[in-house]
Amino acid sequence: MEIPYTLTARLDTGLYNGKLGIWLFLASEVMLFGAIFTAYLFVRLGAEDGTWPNHIQNVWLGLTNTIILIMSSITMVWAWVALKERKFNTYRLALGITILCGLVFLFIKGVEYKSKFEHFGFFIKEDAMDKYQPELDKMGAFYCAVPSQHAFEVRGHLHEQTADSFVIVPDSKPKYLIDLSQKDKAAPAVEESSGGEEQTFTLAQADIDRFGRLLPAYGTYYAIYFLVTGLHALHIVGGVVVMLYFLTIGSALYQRKPEQLTNRIEVTGIFWHFVDLVWITVFPILYLT
Amino acid sequence: MSADHTDFPEEAPHVHDQAAEVAHAWHHFHGNVKFFACFLGVILLTVLAFNINFGSWNTVVILILAALRSGLIAYFLASLFKDFSFVFRTLAFTAVFFAGMIFLSMWDSQLKGIGNPIKDRADVTSQSHVP
Numbered sequence: 001m002e003i004p005y006t007l008t009a010r011l012d013t014g015l016y017n018g019k020l021g022i023w024l025f026l027a028s029e030v031m032l033f034g035a036i037f038t039a040y041l042f043v044r045l046g047a048e049d050g051t052w053p054n055h056i057q058n059v060w061l062g063l064t065n066t067i068i069l070i071m072s073s074i075t076m077v078w079a080w081v082a083l084k085e086r087k088f089n090t091y092r093l094a095l096g097i098t099i100l101c102g103l104v105f106l107f108i109k110g111v112e113y114k115s116k117f118e119h120f121g122f123f124i125k126e127d128a129m130d131k132y133q134p135e136l137d138k139m140g141a142f143y144c145a146v147p148s149q150h151a152f153e154v155r156g157h158l159h160e161q162t163a164d165s166f167v168i169v170p171d172s173k174p175k176y177l178i179d180l181s182q183k184d185k186a187a188p189a190v191e192e193s194s195g196g197e198e199q200t201f202t203l204a205q206a207d208i209d210r211f212g213r214l215l216p217a218y219g220t221y222y223a224i225y226f227l228v229t230g231l232h233a234l235h236i237v238g239g240v241v242v243m244l245y246f247l248t249i250g251s252a253l254y255q256r257k258p259e260q261l262t263n264r265i266e267v268t269g270i271f272w273h274f275v276d277l278v279w280i281t282v283f284p285i286l287y288l289t
Numbered sequence: 290m291s292a293d294h295t296d297f298p299e300e301a302p303h304v305h306d307q308a309a310e311v312a313h314a315w316h317h318f319h320g321n322v323k324f325f326a327c328f329l330g331v332i333l334l335t336v337l338a339f340n341i342n343f344g345s346w347n348t349v350v351i352l353i354l355a356a357l358r359s360g361l362i363a364y365f366l367a368s369l370f371k372d373f374s375f376v377f378r379t380l381a382f383t384a385v386f387f388a389g390m391i392f393l394s395m396w397d398s399q400l401k402g403i404g405n406p407i408k409d410r411a412d413v414t415s416q417s418h419v420p
Contacts, residue, residue, distance in 0.1 A: 027382070031386060034386075059336060059339065063332070063333075063336055066329075066332055067329065070325045070328065070329055073321070073325055074321060074322055074325055077317065077318050077321045078318065080314065081311075081314040081315060081317075081318045084307075084310055084311050084314040085311050085314070270369065273365070273369070277362050277365065277366075280328065280332065280358065280362070281358075281362070283332070284332075284335055284354075284355070284358070288335060288336065288339045
Protein backbone atom coordinates (compact mmCIF):
# COMPACT_ATOMS: atom_id res chain seq x y z
CA MET A 1 0.00 0.00 0.00
CA GLU A 2 1.30 3.43 -0.93
CA ILE A 3 1.68 5.78 2.04
CA PRO A 4 -0.06 9.06 1.21
CA TYR A 5 1.44 12.53 1.59
CA THR A 6 5.10 11.54 1.42
CA LEU A 7 5.57 13.86 -1.55
CA THR A 8 2.69 16.29 -1.50
CA ALA A 9 1.23 18.33 1.34
CA ARG A 10 -1.99 17.47 3.14
CA LEU A 11 -4.64 20.11 2.64
CA ASP A 12 -5.42 20.48 6.34
CA THR A 13 -1.83 20.80 7.63
CA GLY A 14 -0.18 22.22 4.53
CA LEU A 15 2.71 19.83 5.15
CA TYR A 16 3.87 16.45 3.92
CA ASN A 17 4.27 13.72 6.55
CA GLY A 18 7.99 14.08 7.15
CA LYS A 19 7.86 17.82 7.68
CA LEU A 20 4.96 17.62 10.12
CA GLY A 21 6.84 14.89 11.99
CA ILE A 22 10.08 16.85 12.27
CA TRP A 23 8.32 20.00 13.54
CA LEU A 24 6.51 18.01 16.21
CA PHE A 25 9.81 16.39 17.15
CA LEU A 26 11.50 19.80 17.31
CA ALA A 27 8.69 21.08 19.53
CA SER A 28 9.58 18.33 22.02
CA GLU A 29 13.26 19.19 21.62
CA VAL A 30 12.56 22.84 22.43
CA MET A 31 10.90 21.68 25.64
CA LEU A 32 13.87 19.45 26.49
CA PHE A 33 16.53 22.12 25.93
CA GLY A 34 14.18 24.77 27.38
CA ALA A 35 13.97 22.81 30.62
CA ILE A 36 17.75 22.48 30.79
CA PHE A 37 18.32 26.19 30.07
CA THR A 38 15.78 27.08 32.75
CA ALA A 39 17.61 24.83 35.21
CA TYR A 40 20.85 26.57 34.23
CA LEU A 41 19.27 29.97 34.93
CA PHE A 42 18.25 28.99 38.46
CA VAL A 43 21.56 27.27 39.23
CA ARG A 44 23.52 30.27 37.96
CA LEU A 45 21.47 32.73 40.00
CA GLY A 46 21.81 30.56 43.09
CA ALA A 47 25.61 30.32 42.89
CA GLU A 48 27.66 31.89 45.64
CA ASP A 49 29.28 35.17 44.67
CA GLY A 50 32.64 34.79 42.98
CA THR A 51 32.43 31.01 42.73
CA TRP A 52 30.92 30.67 39.24
CA PRO A 53 33.78 29.79 36.87
CA ASN A 54 34.87 32.72 34.68
CA HIS A 55 36.98 32.67 31.54
CA ILE A 56 37.74 28.97 31.87
CA GLN A 57 36.66 27.75 28.45
CA ASN A 58 38.74 27.99 25.32
CA VAL A 59 36.69 30.63 23.49
CA TRP A 60 38.58 30.16 20.22
CA LEU A 61 37.77 26.45 20.07
CA GLY A 62 34.12 27.27 20.81
CA LEU A 63 34.10 29.97 18.13
CA THR A 64 35.72 27.61 15.61
CA ASN A 65 32.98 25.08 16.32
CA THR A 66 30.34 27.79 15.87
CA ILE A 67 31.77 28.76 12.47
CA ILE A 68 31.95 25.10 11.43
CA LEU A 69 28.31 24.49 12.33
CA ILE A 70 27.18 27.64 10.53
CA MET A 71 29.09 26.52 7.43
CA SER A 72 27.54 23.07 7.66
CA SER A 73 24.05 24.58 7.76
CA ILE A 74 24.78 26.36 4.48
CA THR A 75 26.15 23.22 2.81
CA MET A 76 23.08 21.32 4.03
CA VAL A 77 20.80 23.75 2.16
CA TRP A 78 23.14 23.47 -0.82
CA ALA A 79 22.61 19.68 -0.83
CA TRP A 80 18.84 20.22 -0.86
CA VAL A 81 19.06 22.74 -3.73
CA ALA A 82 21.26 20.31 -5.68
CA LEU A 83 18.59 17.63 -5.37
CA LYS A 84 15.95 20.08 -6.52
CA GLU A 85 18.13 20.70 -9.57
CA ARG A 86 18.63 16.94 -9.96
CA LYS A 87 22.40 17.29 -9.66
CA PHE A 88 23.26 14.13 -7.80
CA ASN A 89 27.04 14.58 -7.67
CA THR A 90 26.71 18.10 -6.31
CA TYR A 91 24.28 16.74 -3.71
CA ARG A 92 26.80 14.13 -2.62
CA LEU A 93 29.58 16.70 -2.44
CA ALA A 94 27.50 19.13 -0.36
CA LEU A 95 26.23 16.41 1.98
CA GLY A 96 29.77 15.02 2.31
CA ILE A 97 31.07 18.45 3.38
CA THR A 98 28.22 18.74 5.90
CA ILE A 99 29.12 15.35 7.39
CA LEU A 100 32.78 16.34 7.51
CA CYS A 101 31.87 19.55 9.36
CA GLY A 102 29.87 17.50 11.88
CA LEU A 103 32.82 15.17 12.44
CA VAL A 104 35.27 18.08 12.85
CA PHE A 105 32.88 19.62 15.38
CA LEU A 106 32.87 16.36 17.37
CA PHE A 107 36.67 16.11 17.19
CA ILE A 108 37.09 19.64 18.59
CA LYS A 109 34.55 18.84 21.29
CA GLY A 110 36.64 15.77 22.14
CA VAL A 111 39.75 17.94 22.46
CA GLU A 112 37.85 20.22 24.87
CA TYR A 113 36.62 17.29 26.94
CA LYS A 114 40.17 15.90 27.12
CA SER A 115 41.44 19.16 28.62
CA LYS A 116 38.69 18.96 31.28
CA PHE A 117 39.82 15.45 32.19
CA GLU A 118 43.38 16.75 32.67
CA HIS A 119 42.40 19.83 34.70
CA PHE A 120 42.09 19.83 38.50
CA GLY A 121 40.53 21.99 41.15
CA PHE A 122 41.81 22.14 44.75
CA PHE A 123 39.96 23.43 47.81
CA ILE A 124 42.46 24.85 50.30
CA LYS A 125 41.29 24.93 53.92
CA GLU A 126 40.37 28.45 55.02
CA ASP A 127 42.84 28.53 57.95
CA ALA A 128 45.71 27.38 55.72
CA MET A 129 45.16 29.99 53.04
CA ASP A 130 47.30 32.68 54.73
CA LYS A 131 50.51 30.89 53.85
CA TYR A 132 49.55 30.37 50.20
CA GLN A 133 47.91 33.69 49.38
CA PRO A 134 51.08 35.83 48.98
CA GLU A 135 52.64 33.40 46.53
CA LEU A 136 49.42 32.97 44.56
CA ASP A 137 49.10 36.76 44.29
CA LYS A 138 52.70 37.03 43.19
CA MET A 139 52.11 34.48 40.44
CA GLY A 140 48.93 36.23 39.31
CA ALA A 141 47.10 32.95 39.90
CA PHE A 142 43.34 32.74 40.12
CA TYR A 143 41.71 31.71 43.40
CA CYS A 144 38.35 32.37 44.97
CA ALA A 145 36.69 31.90 48.34
CA VAL A 146 33.84 29.43 48.77
CA PRO A 147 32.21 30.70 51.98
CA SER A 148 29.82 27.77 52.45
CA GLN A 149 32.71 25.30 52.39
CA HIS A 150 35.15 27.45 54.40
CA ALA A 151 37.73 26.94 51.69
CA PHE A 152 39.52 28.68 48.86
CA GLU A 153 39.43 27.17 45.39
CA VAL A 154 42.50 27.06 43.13
CA ARG A 155 42.36 25.47 39.69
CA GLY A 156 45.20 24.27 37.49
CA HIS A 157 47.09 21.40 35.92
CA LEU A 158 48.59 18.76 38.16
CA HIS A 159 52.34 18.82 37.56
CA GLU A 160 53.36 16.22 40.11
CA GLN A 161 51.86 14.41 43.10
CA THR A 162 54.05 13.28 45.99
CA ALA A 163 53.18 11.48 49.23
CA ASP A 164 52.38 14.68 51.07
CA SER A 165 51.95 17.39 48.42
CA PHE A 166 50.61 18.41 45.03
CA VAL A 167 52.75 20.39 42.61
CA ILE A 168 50.42 22.29 40.29
CA VAL A 169 50.52 24.89 37.54
CA PRO A 170 47.71 27.23 38.64
CA ASP A 171 45.40 28.98 36.19
CA SER A 172 46.08 32.67 35.67
CA LYS A 173 43.69 35.31 36.89
CA PRO A 174 41.13 36.09 34.16
CA LYS A 175 41.99 39.34 32.42
CA TYR A 176 38.75 41.16 33.11
CA LEU A 177 37.51 39.50 36.28
CA ILE A 178 36.20 42.22 38.57
CA ASP A 179 37.61 41.63 42.03
CA LEU A 180 35.70 43.99 44.31
CA SER A 181 38.03 43.48 47.28
CA GLN A 182 41.04 44.57 45.22
CA LYS A 183 39.50 47.51 43.42
CA ASP A 184 41.08 50.13 45.70
CA LYS A 185 44.47 48.43 45.88
CA ALA A 186 47.34 48.35 43.45
CA ALA A 187 47.55 45.11 41.48
CA PRO A 188 50.15 42.73 42.97
CA ALA A 189 53.34 42.46 40.97
CA VAL A 190 53.35 39.34 38.86
CA GLU A 191 56.66 37.60 38.38
CA GLU A 192 57.47 37.34 34.70
CA SER A 193 58.21 33.84 33.56
CA SER A 194 61.56 33.57 31.81
CA GLY A 195 61.98 31.25 28.88
CA GLY A 196 58.34 30.16 28.79
CA GLU A 197 58.80 27.77 31.71
CA GLU A 198 55.65 26.81 33.63
CA GLN A 199 55.35 28.36 37.10
CA THR A 200 54.67 25.60 39.57
CA PHE A 201 53.15 25.90 43.00
CA THR A 202 53.23 23.37 45.84
CA LEU A 203 50.25 22.57 48.05
CA ALA A 204 50.56 20.38 51.15
CA GLN A 205 48.01 17.57 51.11
CA ALA A 206 47.18 18.29 54.77
CA ASP A 207 45.95 21.76 53.74
CA ILE A 208 43.59 20.42 51.08
CA ASP A 209 39.95 19.96 51.96
CA ARG A 210 39.12 18.15 48.72
CA PHE A 211 40.22 18.10 45.10
CA GLY A 212 39.08 16.61 41.84
CA ARG A 213 39.11 16.71 38.05
CA LEU A 214 36.85 19.29 36.40
CA LEU A 215 34.16 16.74 35.63
CA PRO A 216 30.40 16.79 36.40
CA ALA A 217 30.88 15.69 40.01
CA TYR A 218 33.23 18.63 40.65
CA GLY A 219 30.61 21.35 40.63
CA THR A 220 27.35 22.65 39.24
CA TYR A 221 28.90 24.53 36.32
CA TYR A 222 30.71 21.42 35.09
CA ALA A 223 27.59 19.28 35.53
CA ILE A 224 25.61 21.72 33.39
CA TYR A 225 28.47 22.07 30.89
CA PHE A 226 28.79 18.33 30.31
CA LEU A 227 25.02 17.81 30.27
CA VAL A 228 24.31 20.50 27.68
CA THR A 229 27.31 19.96 25.43
CA GLY A 230 27.02 16.16 25.74
CA LEU A 231 23.35 16.21 24.80
CA HIS A 232 24.10 18.57 21.91
CA ALA A 233 26.97 16.34 20.75
CA LEU A 234 24.57 13.37 20.75
CA HIS A 235 22.30 15.35 18.42
CA ILE A 236 25.28 15.99 16.14
CA VAL A 237 26.08 12.27 16.15
CA GLY A 238 22.44 11.49 15.30
CA GLY A 239 22.46 14.01 12.45
CA VAL A 240 25.74 12.68 11.06
CA VAL A 241 24.45 9.08 11.14
CA VAL A 242 21.27 10.06 9.26
CA MET A 243 23.27 12.03 6.68
CA LEU A 244 25.71 9.15 6.22
CA TYR A 245 22.70 6.93 5.51
CA PHE A 246 21.41 9.35 2.86
CA LEU A 247 24.87 9.64 1.37
CA THR A 248 25.24 5.87 0.99
CA ILE A 249 22.39 3.32 1.21
CA GLY A 250 19.58 5.89 1.31
CA SER A 251 20.74 7.62 -1.85
CA ALA A 252 19.45 4.67 -3.90
CA LEU A 253 16.04 6.30 -3.52
CA TYR A 254 17.24 8.95 -5.96
CA GLN A 255 16.94 6.50 -8.84
CA ARG A 256 13.30 5.68 -8.03
CA LYS A 257 11.81 8.74 -6.31
CA PRO A 258 14.15 11.75 -6.37
CA GLU A 259 11.47 14.08 -5.00
CA GLN A 260 11.03 11.87 -1.93
CA LEU A 261 14.77 11.93 -1.27
CA THR A 262 14.65 15.74 -1.66
CA ASN A 263 11.94 15.91 1.00
CA ARG A 264 13.93 13.67 3.33
CA ILE A 265 16.99 15.86 2.94
CA GLU A 266 14.85 18.94 3.63
CA VAL A 267 13.62 17.37 6.86
CA THR A 268 17.17 16.40 7.84
CA GLY A 269 18.20 19.98 7.08
CA ILE A 270 15.54 21.42 9.39
CA PHE A 271 16.87 19.18 12.18
CA TRP A 272 20.45 20.23 11.40
CA HIS A 273 19.49 23.93 11.51
CA PHE A 274 17.90 23.35 14.90
CA VAL A 275 21.06 21.70 16.23
CA ASP A 276 23.03 24.66 14.88
CA LEU A 277 20.73 27.18 16.61
CA VAL A 278 20.99 25.29 19.91
CA TRP A 279 24.77 25.52 19.72
CA ILE A 280 24.57 29.25 18.97
CA THR A 281 22.56 29.59 22.19
CA VAL A 282 24.92 27.35 24.18
CA PHE A 283 28.14 29.05 23.08
CA PRO A 284 27.60 32.46 24.74
CA ILE A 285 26.06 30.91 27.86
CA LEU A 286 28.82 28.43 28.64
CA TYR A 287 31.88 29.88 26.93
CA LEU A 288 31.50 33.64 27.26
CA THR A 289 31.09 33.78 31.05
CA MET B 290 23.33 22.13 -17.91
CA SER B 291 26.06 20.67 -15.74
CA ALA B 292 27.75 17.36 -16.41
CA ASP B 293 26.11 15.56 -13.48
CA HIS B 294 22.56 16.34 -14.57
CA THR B 295 20.41 13.19 -14.76
CA ASP B 296 17.05 12.61 -16.40
CA PHE B 297 14.25 10.57 -14.86
CA PRO B 298 11.84 9.24 -17.45
CA GLU B 299 9.49 7.61 -14.94
CA GLU B 300 9.05 10.71 -12.79
CA ALA B 301 9.85 13.78 -14.85
CA PRO B 302 8.31 16.83 -13.19
CA HIS B 303 6.66 19.41 -15.36
CA VAL B 304 9.40 21.60 -16.80
CA HIS B 305 7.83 24.90 -15.69
CA ASP B 306 7.02 23.58 -12.19
CA GLN B 307 10.54 22.33 -11.71
CA ALA B 308 12.06 25.57 -12.96
CA ALA B 309 9.94 27.50 -10.47
CA GLU B 310 10.87 25.10 -7.67
CA VAL B 311 14.57 25.37 -8.47
CA ALA B 312 14.32 29.16 -8.55
CA HIS B 313 12.53 29.06 -5.18
CA ALA B 314 15.19 26.72 -3.78
CA TRP B 315 18.00 29.06 -4.87
CA HIS B 316 16.13 32.01 -3.38
CA HIS B 317 15.90 30.05 -0.11
CA PHE B 318 19.61 29.22 -0.30
CA HIS B 319 20.64 32.86 -0.78
CA GLY B 320 18.38 33.88 2.09
CA ASN B 321 20.07 31.29 4.28
CA VAL B 322 23.56 32.46 3.34
CA LYS B 323 22.64 36.07 4.22
CA PHE B 324 21.08 34.99 7.50
CA PHE B 325 24.04 32.88 8.61
CA ALA B 326 26.48 35.62 7.56
CA CYS B 327 24.52 38.04 9.79
CA PHE B 328 24.53 35.54 12.61
CA LEU B 329 28.26 34.97 12.31
CA GLY B 330 28.76 38.73 12.45
CA VAL B 331 26.75 38.99 15.68
CA ILE B 332 28.63 36.05 17.20
CA LEU B 333 31.97 37.68 16.33
CA LEU B 334 30.74 40.94 17.88
CA THR B 335 29.78 39.01 21.03
CA VAL B 336 33.24 37.45 21.28
CA LEU B 337 34.81 40.87 20.70
CA ALA B 338 32.63 42.42 23.42
CA PHE B 339 33.58 39.55 25.75
CA ASN B 340 37.21 40.68 25.53
CA ILE B 341 36.47 44.35 26.21
CA ASN B 342 35.57 45.78 29.61
CA PHE B 343 32.79 48.34 29.12
CA GLY B 344 32.62 49.10 32.82
CA SER B 345 29.13 50.08 33.88
CA TRP B 346 27.92 49.59 30.28
CA ASN B 347 28.70 45.84 30.38
CA THR B 348 25.11 44.86 31.12
CA VAL B 349 23.71 47.11 28.42
CA VAL B 350 26.09 45.72 25.79
CA ILE B 351 25.37 42.12 26.86
CA LEU B 352 21.61 42.69 26.69
CA ILE B 353 21.77 44.33 23.26
CA LEU B 354 23.84 41.45 21.85
CA ALA B 355 21.60 38.84 23.50
CA ALA B 356 18.52 40.54 22.04
CA LEU B 357 20.14 40.58 18.59
CA ARG B 358 20.96 36.88 18.78
CA SER B 359 17.56 35.79 20.02
CA GLY B 360 15.88 38.06 17.45
CA LEU B 361 17.86 36.43 14.66
CA ILE B 362 16.96 32.94 15.92
CA ALA B 363 13.27 33.90 16.10
CA TYR B 364 13.45 35.39 12.59
CA PHE B 365 15.06 32.25 11.19
CA LEU B 366 12.50 29.91 12.73
CA ALA B 367 9.68 32.17 11.56
CA SER B 368 11.12 32.19 8.04
CA LEU B 369 11.14 28.38 8.06
CA PHE B 370 7.45 27.99 8.90
CA LYS B 371 5.87 31.26 7.85
CA ASP B 372 3.70 29.50 5.27
CA PHE B 373 2.41 26.90 7.69
CA SER B 374 0.04 28.23 10.28
CA PHE B 375 -0.46 24.73 11.69
CA VAL B 376 3.18 24.43 12.68
CA PHE B 377 3.10 27.95 14.07
CA ARG B 378 0.21 27.02 16.34
CA THR B 379 2.02 23.86 17.45
CA LEU B 380 5.14 25.83 18.34
CA ALA B 381 3.02 28.43 20.12
CA PHE B 382 2.05 25.65 22.52
CA THR B 383 5.74 25.06 23.16
CA ALA B 384 6.14 28.73 24.09
CA VAL B 385 3.13 28.48 26.42
CA PHE B 386 4.57 25.41 28.15
CA PHE B 387 7.99 27.07 28.42
CA ALA B 388 6.55 30.25 29.94
CA GLY B 389 4.35 28.16 32.23
CA MET B 390 7.36 26.17 33.37
CA ILE B 391 9.27 29.29 34.36
CA PHE B 392 6.21 30.73 36.11
CA LEU B 393 5.61 27.49 38.04
CA SER B 394 9.27 27.26 39.08
CA MET B 395 9.27 30.81 40.42
CA TRP B 396 5.89 30.33 42.10
CA ASP B 397 7.17 27.12 43.71
CA SER B 398 10.30 28.92 44.93
CA GLN B 399 8.18 31.57 46.61
CA LEU B 400 5.88 28.97 48.19
CA LYS B 401 8.90 27.22 49.71
CA GLY B 402 10.21 30.52 51.02
CA ILE B 403 13.21 30.57 48.73
CA GLY B 404 12.01 33.88 47.42
CA ASN B 405 12.53 35.57 44.11
CA PRO B 406 15.96 34.42 42.92
CA ILE B 407 16.50 37.41 40.66
CA LYS B 408 15.67 39.93 43.37
CA ASP B 409 17.65 38.01 46.02
CA ARG B 410 20.65 37.88 43.74
CA ALA B 411 20.51 41.65 43.27
CA ASP B 412 20.34 42.14 47.04
CA VAL B 413 23.31 39.82 47.67
CA THR B 414 25.40 41.43 44.94
CA SER B 415 24.86 44.88 46.35
CA GLN B 416 26.02 43.83 49.84
CA SER B 417 28.82 41.35 49.31
CA HIS B 418 32.37 41.43 48.05
CA VAL B 419 34.64 38.95 46.34
CA PRO B 420 37.57 38.01 48.58
